[in-house]
Amino acid sequence: MAAGLITVGLTAHVLDDGRLAAFGLERNAVAALVGGLLPEKSGGARARWDAPSTSPPAGAVAPVPVHVEGGRPHHVVLWLAESTAARFVSLTGGDARITPVLESLREHTLTFTEYRANSPVSAKAIFSVLCGLYPLPGARFETRAVPRIACPSLPETLTAAGYDAALFHGGYFAFTDKLALLSERGFQVLLDGESAPDRERWFTNGWGIDDAAIVEHGLSWLSQREDPTRPSLAVYLPLLPHYEYFLPPGVATPFGTGSLLARYQNGIHYTDELFGRVVDGYRVRGLLDDTLFVFLGDHGEAFDEHPRNQLHAAFLYEENVRTPLVFYSPRLFPRPVVSARPGSHPDVLPTILALIGVNAPAGLQGQSLVDERFVPRPVPLGTWYPDALLGMVEGDWKYLRSPRTGAEQLFHLGRDAGERQNVARVFPDVADALRARTLDWADRQRALLMAYPVRGDGYLERAHAALRTGSPGVDVALASARVFNMERRCLRVRTPPAGAPLVLEGTLAPPPRTVGVGLTDQARFAKGRPVTARFEVAGGEPIALTVDDRFESTSRVRALAGTTAPAARVRIEITSADVKGRDACLWLFP
Structure with missing residues (x-):
């Protein structure tokens, strides 16, 4: 999922000033597209961002053949793959050795090659895919800004x-x-790595358990x-492939x-192998032909294709937002279909409904990618970390x-598929038109979501009450159904002599519900193996943790919630010959 707890200290947004060569575009017929992008002149009003291009x-309007004579599938599997960029998936141009299962399913797939995440952040992808709405353009997670939005969600539509x-x-x-x-x-x-009753059986890497x-x-x-x-x-x-992978x-490591x-x-x-296990599970139950399988990425992943572009959330280049969208159904697709229709996360919900023959509810912003009226x-596009960026893709x-x-x-x-040549100053009319559309989307989307009807089911009130009263199941409420935000507190330490532990001491007031101990990215990149930490709260029993540089959780740590002292004196000792970082952090629940 989105690595929101991760900070890449060297990442910063630097957009160049556009003084680059136009590589012949000024002499190319592509300039004819400009007219279709210019904002409409209507009393000075700004063009709507979603006005179709002329x-x-x-390939963007070519029909998508779907074979429905044998009936529609009655089961749906939606696999929202973590950090899975299109360029690493064989059906969207990647190496077949990376995704052999998807490659083996190719003959009965519908693949969209012009598909993008609107924001390179997992929480926003989950919102858009399940609600059929575009995310907020800014830094706020929808789970915190509009958690009870009355969107016509996929599960509610299908259960109805x-x-x-x-x-x-898995997280x-x-x-x-x-x-x-x-x-x-x-x-x-609703099951996660914390609420799974057999979670002790499974490997955990700190962000969650084995998928x-x-x-x-x-x-x-x-x-x-x-x-x-x-x-x-x-x-x-x-959960996988989540950084640090x-x-x-x-598990096989062929690379x-x-x-x-x-x-x-x-x-x-x-993750390709595990998706295959799901497909096989439906096959042995006799449900393969009666199931629509959907494989898509929540966002991409970057490996310095552009300067300072690592992980996913910092930029909006193609490596950050281009993801696979693959539908597998032997019944619907007797032969492989590849479509260049442009789409993004809000389109998944109405496309699924169209393929299984369920009427789409009102209120969706996405559209079916298989509709003949497409x-x-x-x-x-939008992101904010470490600095806000907005964007728009219109045709090429x-x-x-x-x-x-x-x-x-x-x-x-x-x-220029690699996004190397900035031609904003060469084609100012195109830049002006797309700027207008981009700003129009940001304004409209923010206003729409904040004014959207809200569910009146009282969920938040009940969760808060459980936290206040300590009612039965409060640990589950805190660990898995918590409505408060996780907090990170970092303490500076000096680099110790070789072989000596990092020691942090401080006073926390009020004493938090402590989840674990983590290290900042400088240490993450420097260390070569998990480190150990000794966590002490004055008057309490020391707790030994293995810090795998993400997020460690144990029932003994969660037991600290029972303290009633106004403040807690904390000492953390982290031991590893490999650690060269200068900070360590606590992941805390207030």
């Missing part, structure tokens, strides 16, 4: 149509407060439902472990803007 690129629904997450719902959005949306089961666990639980749920003949929706939110022991990129490729290989629309043109500085970039992806 000159869509070739007679489906069973469940969601399985922790507590991170970015996912349950504030997901609870009471029609899912009969093999959620596959096992998901297939068990499918078989053990009260009425296994009912149609079903199973949503999987796997460490895998469970025994070695000598670099972050190699470990990342191993991680995609593993109209190519721009794809809006891609526009990026820094709201803070006003710096902007314009690329023609058809001629």
Whole structure:
């Protein structure tokens, strides 16, 4: 999921000033597209961002054949792959050795090659995919800004149509407060790395547990439902390949472990393998032909394709936002179909409904990518970490803007897929038109979501009451259904002599509910193996932790919530010959 707890200290947004060569575009017929991008003149009003282009690129409107004569599937599997960039998936141009399972399914797939995440952040992807709405353009997570938005969500739409629904997450719902959005949306089961009853069986890397666990639980749920003949929706939110891409022991590492990129490729290989286990699970249950499988990435992942561009959230280049969208169904796709229709996360919900024959509810912003009435629309983009960026993809043109500085970039992806030549000053009319659309989207989307109707089911009130009263199950409420934000407190330390431990001491007032001990990125990149930490609260028993540089959770740590002292004196001792970092952090619950 989104690495919101991770800080890449060297990352900063620098958009160049556009004084680069136009590589012949000024003499090319591509300039004819400009007219279709210019804002409409209507009493000085700004053009709507989603107005269709008058000159869509070739392939953007070609029909998508779907074979429905044999009936529509009655089961849906949605695999929202973590940090999975399109360029690493064989069906969207990647190496078949990385995704051999998807490659083996190719003959019965529908693949969209012009698909993007609107924001390179997992929490926003979950919101958009399940709600069919574009995310907020700024820094606020929808799980905190509009957690009870009355969106026409996928699980609610399908349960109203007679489906069973469940969601399985390899990470922790507590991170970015996912349950504030997901609870009471029609899912009969919501299971994560914390609430899995057998979590002690599974490898944990700090962000969550082995995704093999959620596959096992998901297939068990499918078989053990009260009425296994009912149609079903199973949503999987796997954890891997999440940075730093460490895998469970025994998992194949065909690309070695000598670099972050190699470990990342191993991680995609593993999520591909697990997706295959789900497909096989439906096959052995006789449900393969009656199931629509959806594989997509929540966002991309960067490996210095552009200066300072690492991980995913810092920029809006293609490596950050280009993801696979693949539908697999032997019934619907007797032969492979590849479409260049442009799409993004809000389009997934209506496309699924169209493919299984369920009417789409009102209020969706996305459109079905298989509809014969499909109209190519721009794809809006936004991120904020460490600085805000907005963008828009319209046909072959891609526009990026820094709201803070006003710096902007314009690329023609058809001629410059690597986004190397900024032609904003060569084609000022295109830049002006896309700037207008980009700003219009940001203004409208912020206003729309903040004014959207809110559910009146009282979930937040009940969760807060459970936290205040310490009612039965409060640990579950705090760990898995928490509505408060996680807090990070970092203490500076000096680099110790070789072999000596890092020691941090301080007073925390009021004493927090402590989740674990982490290290900042400088130490993450410097160390070569997990480190150990000794955590002490004055008057309490010391707790030994293994710090895998993300997020460590144990029941003994959570037991600290019972303290009543006004302040707690804390001492943390971190030992590893490999650590060269100068900070250590506490992940805290208030």
